[in-house]
Amino acid sequence: MxxxxxxxxxxxxxKIVEAAVQLFSRQGFKATSTRDIADLAQVNxxxxxxxxxxxxxxxxxxxxxxxxRVRMSRELQQKLATDAxxxxxxxxxxxxxxxxxxxxxxxxxxxxxxSFEVLGANRLIREHLGPHFDAIxxxxxxxxAKGHIRNVDSALATVSLAGMASAHQNYLxxxxxxDKEWNAxxxxxxxxxxxxxxxxxxxxxxxSTDS
Numbered sequence: 234m235x236x237x238x239x240x241x242x243x244x245x246x247x248k249i250v251e252a253a254v255q256l257f258s259r260q261g262f263k264a265t266s267t268r269d270i271a272d273l274a275q276v277n278x279x280x281x282x283x284x285x286x287x288x289x290x291x292x293x294x295x296x297x298x299x300x301x302r303v304r305m306s307r308e309l310q311q312k313l314a315t316d317a318x319x320x321x322x323x324x325x326x327x328x329x330x331x332x333x334x335x336x337x338x339x340x341x342x343x344x345x346x347x348s349f350e351v352l353g354a355n356r357l358i359r360e361h362l363g364p365h366f367d368a369i370x371x372x373x374x375x376x377x378a379k380g381h382i383r384n385v386d387s388a389l390a391t392v393s394l395a396g397m398a399s400a401h402q403n404y405l406x407x408x409x410x411x412d413k414e415w416n417a418x419x420x421x422x423x424x425x426x427x428x429x430x431x432x433x434x435x436x437x438x439x440x441s442t443d444s
Contacts, residue, residue, distance in 0.1 A: 245274075245276060245280065245284070246284050248274040248275070248276065249270065249271070249274045249276060249280075249281055249284060249285070249291070250291075250294050250295055250298050251274070251298070252270045252271075252273035252274035253265075253270050253274075253291050253292065253294065253295040254295045254298060254299060254339055254343070255273065255339075256269055256270055256273060257292055257295055257343060257346055258338075258339045258342035258343050258346070259342070261346050261350055262288075262292055262346050262350040262351050263350055267281055267282070267288055267291070270291065289351060289352075289353070292346075292347075292351055292354070293354070293357055295343065296343045296344075296347060296354065296357060296358070297357060297361070299339055299340040299343060300340065300357070300358065300361035300362065301361065302333070302340075303333045303340070303361060303362065303365065304333075305329060305365055305368075306325075306329075308325070309322070309325045309326070309329060310368070312325060313368050313369065313371075313372040314368075316372065316375055316376065316379070316381075318381070319376060319381060319382060319429060319432055319433070320429060322372065323394075323425050323428050323429055323432070324421060324422065324425040326369060326394060327394070327398060327421040327424045327425045327428065328418075328421045330394060330395050330397075330398030330399060331398045331401065331420060331421055331424075334395070334398055334399035335398065335399065335401050341399040341400075344358060344399070366391055366392075366395070369391045369394070370387045370388050370390075370391045371387070372387075373385070373387035373390045373391060374387035380434065381434075382432040382433060382434060383431075383432060383433070383434055385432070390432070394428065397424060397428075398424065401420065401424075
């Protein structure tokens with residue numbers, strides 16, 4: 234009986250969290266009510282509040298459900314740790330960001346909501362995404378020190394890469410009037426080519442280049 238009860242409890246909680254993800258990512262934090270979430274999850278508000286007494290706690294659970302899915306492949310981790318050529322790492326980094334932030338776009342939208350509407354959410358984001366950003370930033374910093382890329386701010390390069398990829402879907406729809414399905418591999422290749430051109434040193438900057 235206890236096992237069945239726990240299983241039912243987990244299913245109910247998961248339904249509430251998934252409903253919260255959908256509504257918070259579409260409508261934002263303030264415009265989404267707990268009643269809206271309960272209705273979508275097909276539970277009553279009393280049940281919702283048993284699991285999440287505060288709306289902010291529910292948002293944290295929703296964001297964490299998506300943040301916890303962000304994974305960097307072992308191959309990419311190894312490329313970064315061993316200072317592999319940017320011609321190898323940048324395409325993989327672009328695919329990493331596109332895959333995690335654009336398809337589906339729930340996480341990117343939740344991050345926007347967290348940044349502008351939810352106090353204290355930065356800690357949760359930093360906890361999950363900070364190690365990935367730190368590894369990429371450190372990689373760019375070492376590459377710049379070795380003369381493999383331009384002497385750019387490594388944090389700025391990392392944030393630019395992440396921002397470009399995460400905003401892709403929304404800006405493509407908004408400005409290019411393109412509602413067609415996009416191919417992640419093709420998009421990653423295009424962004425990678427652009428970024429490699431921007432990062433590589435010119436002959437006047439250094440004689441050391443990345444092939």
